[in-house]
Structure formats: C-alpha cells, structure tokens
Amino acid sequence: MIKRLLLIAALALLALPVAAQQPVKITADLFTVDETTREAVFTGSVVVVHPSVKVWAEKVVAIYGEGGTTDIESFVATGSVRLVTPEQDATGDKAVFTPGDQMLRLTGNVNVVNSGGTVAANELVVNLETNVSTFTSTGGGRVTGVFTSQ
Template identity: 75%
Template sequence: MIKRFLLAAILLLLALPAFAQQPVQITSDLFTVDEKTKEAVFTGNVVVVHPTVKVWADKVVAVYGQEGPSDIESFIASGKVKLETDEQTATGDQAVFTPGDQLLRLTGNVVVINASGTIQAGELVVNMETNVSTFTSSGSSGRVTGVFTSQ
C-alpha cells in the first residue's frame, strides 16, 4: 500500500505522460525556471493538486537534463513535506526521487498513516523497480516504530 501511494505521488510530480491527460494544479508563492542550472523551483506554500493525490511542501525543485523538463534527473520536495491520498498520508522533512535508480527517499521525521496503522522512522526508501519499501531509524538512539490495527 505504501508503494502504490508514493509511486502515484512521484508520477504526478514528475508530470509523466500517464498524468499529463489529467488536470494538475500547482500553486506557490514563487516559481522560477533557471535554464542555466536546469532547475524548475516552486517556493513558498507549494501545493500540488491532482485527482488522486495532494502534495504540500515549502519548496519543490525539479532538476532536468538535456532534453528539457520532461527529462527529470531528480525531484526534491523539502520543508514540511506531506503526501496525501484517500487511503493514506506520508510526511517528512524531505522527499527525493531519482528516476535513474528508481529510488524515492523520504527523510527526517517520517510518518506514514493509513487504516492499517502508523509507522514512524528516520527514513523511508522505496525502490520502485523491486517494490520494496525500507524504513530505517534515525541515528544511533532512534528506532523504527509501528502501531498496527487489525482489520
């Protein structure tokens, strides 16, 4: 369930063709495109709304390659990151997706909540290729914790 949610959020934010046919609304206090550094940056109260997922962050940066904005090399959402669907919510300090290795990293005070329970961790790494999600603790004294409800 976590994989499906995070994949939908990332595909939305990267504006892949599957989502291009559906309306996506992005609002922020400031939007800057820098052709020299190949960065598209949304800053301040960023909200991305799609019919299946809503994303909030203080800042969203998409770094793109030689072929322009459709050639995403990395996607970084930072500052009070929240990803929400009808089924679950994930929060953290930063989310980084790199299409080249198909890894999504949600780091810093990670909390994932759904009907089955709540997981808290320092980091969540989702491998989109293998469908494996790994929660790790934060530092030497931190632990991954989960509270689960039987259905």
Template identity: 70%
Template sequence: MKRVRALIAVLVPLLVSGMAMAQSPVEITSDQTVMNDAAREVVFTGDVVVVHPNVTVWAPKVIATYGEGGTTDIKTFVATGGNVRLKTKDQDATGEHAVYTPADQLLRLTGNVRVVNASGTVNAAELVVNLATSVSTFTNSGGGRVTGVFTSQ
C-alpha cells in the same frame, strides 16, 4: 512486516506517479516560481502545492530539475522546508525532505517520517522505496527504532 509492505505498496506508486510529473496534468501553485533554463531547474517557493490526479504534495519549497527534453524530462523532484506532506486518497505521509529520482527509481522521505493509512501508522527517520525491486525500507538513526501501530479490520 507484511502490513508495513501493504501500507507502502499502496502509497508509493501513487506518490511516484505524481512526483514524476509525467503523462498526467499537474497543477503547481506557489508564492514565487523561478525557471532557470541554464541550470535546467524550476524552483517553487512559499506554500507550494503540487496537485496531481493521484497525489497532492505540500512543501515550503519544491525544486524540479530536468534534462534536455525540457520540463517533461524530470531528473529529480525535491520537496524541502521541514514540513513536507504527500497525500493520496488512502495514505498520508509526512517528513522534512522528499526526493524522487526516476533514473534509479528511488523515493526517499527523510526527517521524522510518518506514514498513516486506515490499517496503521509507521514512524521512522527515513523511508527509502526502490520501485525497481518493490522494496521499502524504514530506518532510524542514533539507536532509535522504527515504530508501528496497526489495527485489525
């Protein structure tokens, strides 16, 4: 359990800082971008790449919803499409769907989740990280089990 926490402790702050898209410049490329001010959302589709100094996110589709403060007031960041990847200098996480909500400080990565770093790999159906409490929870459904392989250094 200690190694799982160590694995996530490095990954999550970097991911969230990138997904919150605040304070640091963020470069987003996609095949198509649609900004809908009435709905307060920006939808990026087609080989989306989000590059932040601390994390790079790849996904078929990314939707950022924002509040009255405009695009710097991010309410949710959703990466979907079945092939979502979040990579930092030391970590690589994949899944089918990622959601970050700054208001409750929750990061959810779901669907065949795999988190890899130099000390090991964890596989699960879902990873939920509560940044307010620093608690990371891997779960599986349908009687499946969370699995991990760790190497000593």
C-alpha cells in the same frame, strides 16, 4: 501496510506529468526557472495536486536534463512535506524522487498513516521498481509501528 504505500508511486507520477498524461496543478508564492542550472523551483506554501496524490511543501525543485522540463532527473520537496492519497497520509522533512533508478526517499521525522496503522522512522526508502519499502532510524532511535486489525 508497507505494500499500501501507493502514494509513493503516485509521487513518481508527479515527477513525470507529461509521460503520465495526467493534469498536474501546482500553486506557490513564487516560481522560477533557471535554464543554466536546469532547475524549476516553486517556493512558498507549495501545493501540488495530481489525480492520485496531493503534496504540500515549502519548496519543490525539479531538476531536468537536456530534454527539458519533461526530462526530470530529480524531484525534491522540502520543508514539512506532506503526501496524501485517498488511502494514506505520509509526512517528513524532505522527499527526493529520482526517476533514473526509480528510488524515492522520504527523510526526517517520517510518519506514514493508513487504515492499517502507523509507522514512524527517520527515513523511508522505496524502490518503485521492486516495490520494496525500507524504514530506517538513525542516532540510536528505533523504527516504530502501531498496527490495527480490521
């Protein structure tokens, strides 16, 4: 199941839409760009549609570098985040992707479901370079998994 976290890799493509040369459609109630802070902010029922993944969140912030909006330093989705691919569905309170180190963190009430089962934790950290996914829990909680046989 962990290796099937393809949606996490697909989220990385959202942070680099121009490099991936894939069309990305984003809808929101409000969109602002602040050139001073280099932030592009979508708020209010945000829906991001990419050919490999669909993301829902209340707010999505892309922080970009000197290269402009194609030079993404971090991609942050907050507020009941949901990531869906044809293979699986993941939810959490916040998703942060940093292209520089190829790390993705999904935190707060994390739940990942696919045909192989379900894993729940407080945090999921995925290293997209090594394909290592780590589920952790805090505050005395436990990582839980329910797996089904095919």
